[in-house]
Amino acid sequence: MKGKITLVTGGARSGKSNYAEKLAKTSVQPVAYLATAIPFDEGMKDRIKKHKASRPSEWTTYEGYKDLYKIVKEIAKEHGTILLDCITIMVTNLMFEHEADWDKISYEAIDKIEEEITNQIMKLIESVRKNNIWCIMVTNEVGMGIVPDNRLSRIYRDIVGRINQIIAKEADEVYFTVSGLPMKLK
Template sequence: MKPLILITGGARSGKSTLAEKKALELGENVVYIATAIAFDEGMKDRIKKHRLDRPKNWATVERYKDFSAIVEDESFKASDLILLDCMTLMVTNLMLESNLDFDNCSMEEVDRLEKDIFKEVDELLNIIMDNNKTAIIVTNEVGMGLVPSYRMGNIFRDIAGRVNQYIANKSKEVYFTVSGIEIKIK
């Protein structure tokens, strides 16, 4: 089985740069799965800069759910490495798409949402494993900052933290980045 690599760290810590460096070392035919949605000028600029930084021969798939659709994509079939950037944006998108009123929803509704998010994560991981691909997943470390002052932030932190633990447990290698420096922790 090909390796699963998780790269985590804080905002602007060098996660994506490390992931792209590792992808260049490990794969020739890379499919970059971009989970960001360009919802404002800041995100549009960030996406533009990420696109410019990536090698031109990498295929890009913009997707944060329904990963089974990528199996038929010719670039996916030809790839030997998948780089997903980023898992926490994927979780954010799925949470926002749920249209839950996070200030007033029940914990049962939150639990259902988390199960739905984990279904998407499992679908992605199963596709990677079933197709014998090396994969690098970028995610934000959300458990080292301030406790969010609003309920949705707490729910996000908890779900993203559990997703990160789940993927780290399945990963062959895990890296933590801080100030552009990588630390191998698994």
């Protein structure tokens, strides 16, 4: 049997994480929570605190955003389910590893950064399949609003949009949340 991937997407405050947690709570296997956020300001620290409080105490939390395929291999030794929250923050962290002038960066450099991120995602997917675990991935749908007025935001929106498409294509199930209501797309 191969691992299972469930993708939960939606807009900001749409109920993505809550729904992903509900799914993970149905698992008969031990659950690991894989957090990709870096607490860089008070707002993010508050969000992390609230997320921690909403999770069952028996879940083990792991943190990281790079080379998650290696973390998945380790987690799989003791856990059958991983809740990864979230892909968009992972992409942000991977993008900002590059000290770039985002207003002047070349398209070739952008393509290289996106290729690195895509490789990280593909290795993550392969690791989930190889280690035969259920991975629930949370991501943001960032492309439903107006075209951003700055280059960095447009680059980010485009990369996240393509990464979400890759994961959705590979996923066994995809849910879209709106106002706390999940809709099954796949």
